[in-house]
Amino acid sequence: MSAPDPPQKWHANVPRTITLVVRAARTEAIALMALMLVQALIPAASAWVAKHIVDGVVQAVSIQMEASVGFHLVLPWLAAELGLITLGSMLGQAASLLNHVIDNRVRCHVQTLVIGKATTLDLSYFEDSKFYDMMRNAANQADWRAPALVRSVLSSAQSAITLASFAGLIFAFNPWLTLVLLVAVVPSFIVEKRTSDLEYNLETGRARERRQMTYYELLLTDNAAVKEVIHFGLGRPLLERYLGFFQKWFREDTVLARKRSAFSILFGLLGDLAYYVAYAWVVYGAAARQITIGDMTMYLALFARTQGSFSSLLSSWNAIREGGLFLNNLFQFLEVQPKTPTPSNPKPVPARIVHGIDFENVSYKYPNRDEFALRNISLHIGSGEKIALVGANGAGKSTFIKLLTRLYEPTEGRILIDGVDMR
Numbered sequence: 001m002s003a004p005d006p007p008q009k010w011h012a013n014v015p016r017t018i019t020l021v022v023r024a025a026r027t028e029a030i031a032l033m034a035l036m037l038v039q040a041l042i043p044a045a046s047a048w049v050a051k052h053i054v055d056g057v058v059q060a061v062s063i064q065m066e067a068s069v070g071f072h073l074v075l076p077w078l079a080a081e082l083g084l085i086t087l088g089s090m091l092g093q094a095a096s097l098l099n100h101v102i103d104n105r106v107r108c109h110v111q112t113l114v115i116g117k118a119t120t121l122d123l124s125y126f127e128d129s130k131f132y133d134m135m136r137n138a139a140n141q142a143d144w145r146a147p148a149l150v151r152s153v154l155s156s157a158q159s160a161i162t163l164a165s166f167a168g169l170i171f172a173f174n175p176w177l178t179l180v181l182l183v184a185v186v187p188s189f190i191v192e193k194r195t196s197d198l199e200y201n202l203e204t205g206r207a208r209e210r211r212q213m214t215y216y217e218l219l220l221t222d223n224a225a226v227k228e229v230i231h232f233g234l235g236r237p238l239l240e241r242y243l244g245f246f247q248k249w250f251r252e253d254t255v256l257a258r259k260r261s262a263f264s265i266l267f268g269l270l271g272d273l274a275y276y277v278a279y280a281w282v283v284y285g286a287a288a289r290q291i292t293i294g295d296m297t298m299y300l301a302l303f304a305r306t307q308g309s310f311s312s313l314l315s316s317w318n319a320i321r322e323g324g325l326f327l328n329n330l331f332q333f334l335e336v337q338p339k340t341p342t343p344s345n346p347k348p349v350p351a352r353i354v355h356g357i358d359f360e361n362v363s364y365k366y367p368n369r370d371e372f373a374l375r376n377i378s379l380h381i382g383s384g385e386k387i388a389l390v391g392a393n394g395a396g397k398s399t400f401i402k403l404l405t406r407l408y409e410p411t412e413g414r415i416l417i418d419g420v421d422m423r
Contacts, residue, residue: 032102035095036158046081047302051292057074114333136207162305200325206249
């Protein structure tokens with residue numbers, strides 16, 4: 001089975017996913033957004049406080065201030081640093097709790113949507129392998145990818161705010177350093193985008209194979225089939241087919257991981273080079289007395305954290321894109337409409353059929369088929385009459401019953417109960 005190309009409008013799924021998560025856990029989602037906004041400002045504040053601590057110590061040493069006096073000079077900044085660290089730890093624990101609650105509520109909400117939609121659809125959908133693959137992908141992926149995508153959106157916003165606060169401080173020293181650090185991480189973004197497309201194609205294309213593996217596993221472990229498996233010696237052949245899928249996936253995943261690792265190493269070295277260029281620039285500024293030792297400490301801390309924040313931002317962006325691709329299965333599934341029309345003023349089925357049931361030139365063609373399973377069937381079944389359907393395999397007996405019970409809709413013609421169209 002060839003892998004589908006990733007949908008181009010993946011970004012349209014991002015606001016839809018955020019809306020879905022907020023509906024499932026509104027209070028927790030809003031609280032998490034506010035919490036992560038505060039977390040975004042802590043790194044820059046911590047670096048700025050550390051600068052004042054170092055400058056205070058350097059000042060105390062340079063003028064040979066008494067230790068107790070020098071300590072009291074920097075004590076307020078030490079208290080501020082402790083407060084920031086404590087706040088960051090508390091916010092981290094709160095975020096972990098909120099994410100746990102959101103995950104559980106979204107999982108329940110998504111599964112309810114998928115099952116609720118499935119109960120409204122016609123039997124013919126479930127007999128279509130492509131639709132079934134889409135439904136299984138929606139059920140298996142969406143319940144954890146939806147909250148993961150929202151976390152990635154919040155993480156990218158947090159990283160962007162953190163970077164903006166860093167950029168303001170770095171820009172004051174040298175605007176070119178901000179540009180150097182930015183350009184260094186762009187190639188990594190391109191690599192992550194490409195590999196996320198490949199991963200999407202691999203995972204989406206495996207839906208049918210995953211169903212086959214589930215079937216093999218059922219045959220090999222369920223007591224309903226164990227007698228036949230033992231009697232006909234099917235254990236080894238089925239196990240080999242099961243392992244064949246694993247080996248195929250392993251080879252594909254290994255190739256993708258090697259590509260990702262090779263490019264990550266290459267562009268990681270580029271990022272390290274940019275970092276140490278900026279590092280040397282700041283050290284030179286401190287040696288030339290253009291900035292204080294505290295300034296140097298702050299800028300070096302900012303450079304190290306800027307590189308990490310850039311990487312976090314790009315990783316979150318690619319996670320958003322990847323999540324948008326996978327969640328396309330969910331939103332496509334939820335947009336599917338039943339083929340059986342619902343009348344605006346439905347009539348109740350009579351408690352007792354008086355006249356009977358009439359097939360008038362009824363024909364049925366299965367989806368994506370050219371030939372008709374039944375063609376121009378006309379007959380009358382009287383009230384209380386018993387009939388037998390006789391025919392070879394594939395003659396249309398089951399199709400006839402499914403039409404009679406309205407599991408299928410006729411392609412042509414109509415079916416009447418006491419003269420009233422079933423539709």
